[in-house]
Amino acid sequence: MTSWRKLLFLFLIMETTPQMGFALSEEKEIKQGAAEHQKIVGRFGVYKNPALQEYVAKVGNRIAAQSSRPELKYYFTVLNDDMINAFALPGGFVYITRGMLVHMNSESELAAVLGHEIAHITEKHGLRRKSRSKVQDIVSVGAAILTGQPGIVELGQVLGGVLITGYSREFELEADQVGASYMAKAGYSPEAMLKTIEILKNKDR
Template identity: 45%
Template sequence: MMRTVLVCLACAWLAGCAVNPATGRNDFVMMSERQELDLGARYNQEILKQYPRYDDARLQAYIQRVGERVARNSHRSQLNYVFTLVDSPDINAFALPGGYIYIHRGLLAYLNSEAELAAVLGHEVGHVTARHSVRQQSQSTAWGLLGQAAAIGTGIGAVGDLTGVMGNAFVRGYGRDMELEADGLGAQYLARSGYDPQAMIEVVKVLKNQEDFARAQAAKRGEAVAAGGYHGLFDTHPDNERRLQQVVGPARALVGESQEVGRDTFLQMLDGLVFGDSAASGIRRGRHFYHGELDFTLSYPAGWQLVNRPDVLIGHSADQQAFVAMTLEAADARLTPAEFLRQRVGNQRLAAGEELRLGALQGYTAVLPG
């Protein structure tokens, strides 16, 4: 009986083993490349619903051009890579399986050269070529990508708790080993593409300085900053000196005569880039929120923090035990506010219903028992 069980386990393991295209090692995976590509294409549509593309065709084309240059020199150059600048002030970048890579305009604003942009995109390409997301999923039954799409960049623990292991890895990083592996691969791709691989280290310095500044500002306000930052960068990565030896050193052997940095071109492309909140999604000032196009203002209690995304405005208490999420959708003039609320919650029972009125605005509030 035991021999039969062991044979079955061995067969299952062999069925799930595949040669990693970037490292040449055998990895335990439970997904074919075709399934990986289909998955990425499907969830790319969901991500774009959560985070619209930044409205600058020239800048989008530039990022695609830089990304393709790096991807052409990767271990999976045959993939159809799609690089997207999303309209979000968050300092983040992430990749979906199959070659869908996103960089937030908030991160773009902190970079100083085309080589640094290529370093960020190369790191994400490294996650794709090494199939980190596929390997992560194959080691866990949790699959919370859709939930994680709603939590990308927010830093809100209660939202993140709703998500699975793999979705969390897309956004917050894959742990020290995989992040270092993506850095090493990214540095190789930089060198092969004619960029200075030192840019990988420069990106780390920029992000570290930004995080130190954010912590200092939060300390002045008596607030805490969630640990991790971009991809959990300073939780999972060793110090810069070790990174220089492990990542940039070997990549320098691949560098040809040209070691492009591209600072002037990059800064010209960024001229006019929106910094912080955009007028289209409203502006935060402390605990106040202003939306010119929709013509309303909100003020939250002292100590509350605001997370502003294109599809939702979230206010939460300092201890993250209370949340208010505001979304926008088309009104149905045929429904009263009470009817709308009952329709929204389906067949669930409402208790303690009460009409609300603010000037000419009518509303309704109720409690879902339990």
């Protein structure tokens, strides 16, 4: 193995630490989320109902105030899309579609959805998922360097952006538990979390 390959491989391995996803400062986390927010709004559009937007934000902020990151500014947006979905981005950005709202039967159920998404933010699931993905990509790049076959993987994959894809079961269960805790502290019944889970389970049936 040539010396430059050894050095590059060692550098990549040093970068694959468990703290990769947590090293991002809150300022950068917010900046990253804000950049992705523009893409989300551009793709789905904001639902033109100021009263509804205000109501969702009111419920969301009530829960966020009881979270482990109450100092973070949260942004709640109802998207103009009929799919049943809700998701969050790093930095305090929470989204729920009008299609999801149609299936909400109470404020507590709305609180359950928002609490779940707020938990994804407070537990930094988006950043942790991205970190794990980077580790996998870096290991692949390292293997390509060691074998002398860089064509195995594109280096650009290591710098991939945030993608709105499903979280692992581990993260989803954690968001359920943490979100239910936030709900209870905010005065909502955590039992509503079970109802919303059923809604999400049945959305594709």
